[in-house]
Amino acid sequence: MTSIALTIAGSDSGGGAGIQADLKTFQELGTFGTSALTAVTAQNTLGVHAVQPIDTSIVIAQLEAILDDFTIGAAKTGMLFSAEIIEAISDTLSRYPTFPFVIDPVMIAKGGASLLQQAAIVALKERLIPMAALLTPNIPEAEVLAEMPITSLSHMEIAAKRLLEMGAGAVLLKGGHREDTPFAEDLFVSADGERFIMKSKRIQTKDTHGTGCTFAAAITAELAKGAPMTEAVITAKHFIHAAIEDGLSIGNGHGPTNHAAYRLRGNRARKDVELIEKR
Numbered sequence: 001m002t003s004i005a006l007t008i009a010g011s012d013s014g015g016g017a018g019i020q021a022d023l024k025t026f027q028e029l030g031t032f033g034t035s036a037l038t039a040v041t042a043q044n045t046l047g048v049h050a051v052q053p054i055d056t057s058i059v060i061a062q063l064e065a066i067l068d069d070f071t072i073g074a075a076k077t078g079m080l081f082s083a084e085i086i087e088a089i090s091d092t093l094s095r096y097p098t099f100p101f102v103i104d105p106v107m108i109a110k111g112g113a114s115l116l117q118q119a120a121i122v123a124l125k126e127r128l129i130p131m132a133a134l135l136t137p138n139i140p141e142a143e144v145l146a147e148m149p150i151t152s153l154s155h156m157e158i159a160a161k162r163l164l165e166m167g168a169g170a171v172l173l174k175g176g177h178r179e180d181t182p183f184a185e186d187l188f189v190s191a192d193g194e195r196f197i198m199k200s201k202r203i204q205t206k207d208t209h210g211t212g213c214t215f216a217a218a219i220t221a222e223l224a225k226g227a228p229m230t231e232a233v234i235t236a237k238h239f240i241h242a243a244i245e246d247g248l249s250i251g252n253g254h255g256p257t258n259h260a261a262y263r264l265r266g267n268r269a270r271k272d273v274e275l276i277e278k279r
């Protein structure tokens with residue numbers, strides 16, 4: 001049976017992040033991708049030049065068209081832009097059967113452009129995070145949501161616990177932005193007491209446009225196929241590591257990751273990604 005994944009996110013005209021990264025990743029991991037667009041960005045590897053949110057009624061019409069027709073295996077959110085869009089998504093999803101739901105709390109693009117209005121942060125916390133099977137903040141996003149600075153692994157532990165208390169089933173706090181370690185170390189904690197770290201060497205590259213979207217989409221694709229949460233995040237870490245390692249040096253700024261890399265290497269685990277003891 002074909003597994004169907006859904007992304008609710010913004011369009012990146014440059015093709016490396018947003019809806020485009022999500023759909024490419026869904027395809028690479030053998031799922032059928034569907035999408036509800038929340039915003040259109042005029043964007044390339046150098047930055048975001050313009051943002052146009054989609055009318056909330058059209059966001060919801062897209063969601064209803066998808067949910068009325070397909071059995072969704074798992075869904076993710078990316079750029080959501082406004083409190084109004086977030087509240088409408090929350091209301092709509094609560095009228096349908098549930099599925100594993102991954103929230104990537106996208107706030108700011110690499111060049112600094114805002115992809116989420118300040119006023120939307122409360123709606124994200126109160127209306128969406130409690131619906132999430134998994135929340136995947138990067139460090140700056142976790143700092144905003146948990147309201148604390150994060151400069152070490154022990155800070156990550158405290159912040160992840162605070163985020164769990166907001167009602168997510170699990171939190172994967174991504175360490176891509178850490179400056180105190182030569183590793184890309186992500187911390188996973190779940191409401192049922194699971195905890196582990198996924199660690200890989202930090203690849204020296206400027207081509208990291210869309211890493212977060214791609215990672216969350218890979219987790220969502222695995223969940224859509226029925227993988228348990230821990231297996232889904234581990235496979236996704238191998239996927240994103242390969243995608244960064246074989247990053248595409250296209251455009252004049254931060255190039256995109258290579259969504260095909262993991263498949264081209266035979267969908268195999270990467271030996272330079274390690275899982276650190278559960279505790």
Ligand SMILES: Nc1ncnc2c1ncn2[C@@H]1O[C@H](COP(=O)(O)OP(=O)(O)OP(=O)(O)O)[C@@H](O)[C@H]1O
Pocket residue numbers: 017110137138139174175176177184185186200201202203204205208209210211212213215237240241244
């Ligand atoms: N240079 C790197 N080398 C290896 N892994 C990396 C590197 N940068 C990020 N990662 C990994 O990529 C995944 C995405 O993390 P990151 O923290 O970059 O997300 P993000 O900031 O949300 O991405 P985006 O810039 O798209 O918003 C994580 O598993 C992280 O550890």
Ligand SMILES: Cc1ncc(CO)c(N)n1
Pocket residue numbers: 009010011012017018019041043078079106108109110115209210211212213
């Ligand atoms: C549309 C969109 N979503 C998410 C990100 C974050 O990488 C981006 N740069 N653009």
